[in-house]
Amino acid sequence: MSITKMARAQVQALTPYQSARRIGGQGHIWLNANEAADSGEYQLDCARLNRYPECQPPQVINRYAGYAGVTAEQVLVSRGGDEGIELLIRTFCEPGRDQILICTPTYGMYAISAETNGVGIIDVPLRDDRQPDFDGIIKQLDNVKLVFLCSPNNPTGDLVDKTGLLRLLEAAKERALVVVDEAYIEFCPESTQAGLLADYPQLVLIRTLSKAFGLAGIRCGFTLANPEVIGLLIKVIAPYPIPEPVAQIAAQALSDSGLATMRARVAEINALKATLAGQLRQNAQVKEVFAPNGNYLLVRFTPGSDVFARMGKAGIILRDFASKPGLSDCIRITIGNSAEMDAVLQILQQEQ
Structure with missing residues (x-):
């Protein structure tokens, strides 16, 4: 064999x-x-490299929470935004039974992570105006656990219409999580949906230091969600996801300077x-x-x-x-x- x-x-x-x-x-x-x-320049202190790192480095969590305008309990740091996507699928989807929803053309890792974990995929393609087909998505909510939207969308660059998103969030209550990938949000910060997290516990945001922070090489991303979601993801994430050098560089990148x-x-x-x-x-x-x-x-x-x-x-x-x-x-x-x-x-x- x-x-x-x-x-x-x-x-x-x-x-x-x-x-x-x-x-x-x-x-x-x-x-x-x-x-x-x-990428900029960073300093590395090697004194703690003999020790296992913190699972969720407090300085990184607190600084990102302050930057994003959320509480520390609403933040999870992971190996890039890609791990945040993977964790959501592994945490909320039963292999061989559950499905996610994507809106192509969009970032390819939503589908890859689902396929790798034996999770089905429903594709509701973008409309001709390159906005999500919110009517079509809402019709599928009973069939999916996670809805992935990308804003700005990779590769088209379009922002998710907030009116449509709000309608989807209302419809998704106690039915599905709505994940908005904001990997590129620093280039249009006024368009973030972080202000909706307090009112919509079914909303999750994906963030990263790879783009505007110029740190693709350190693989550091963030999931922003209500504390209940973060608590569930913590159960699934690896025990030492953030290497000590990564945490040090991330903390410096999130300082005032x-x-x-x-x-x-x-x-x-x-x-x-x-x-x-x-x-x-x-x-x-x-x-x-x-x-x-x-x-x-x-x-x-x-x-x-x-x-x-x-x-x-x-x-x-x-x-x-x-x-x-x-x-x-x-x-x-x-x-x-x-x-x-x-x-x-x-x-x-x-x-x-």
């Missing part, structure tokens, strides 16, 4: 999430993973994004520039395959979404530094 045949059936059939690093590529300008162009650095980075990225969007709209190869709410722009070209190939030939690695429903000829461009944005425009302006 082959070893593969010994694995769970779900794992044998699983196609791994195609992260930017797994897809790879050959180039010198990496604009395919929505990473920041810099760290937050000031993050906000300055966001201001720079948003300014570069606005400039790039304006120049793209003037280019004959561009059919559509999608919503500019994250640290990226999704762009529909004519045709996208040619633009993607030309960028790759020039060593500029972007992310192709042409195979996703409704995203033909679409390429996602991470907002890097000014030189990297100039390089993208230079290739577009060259003769084909």
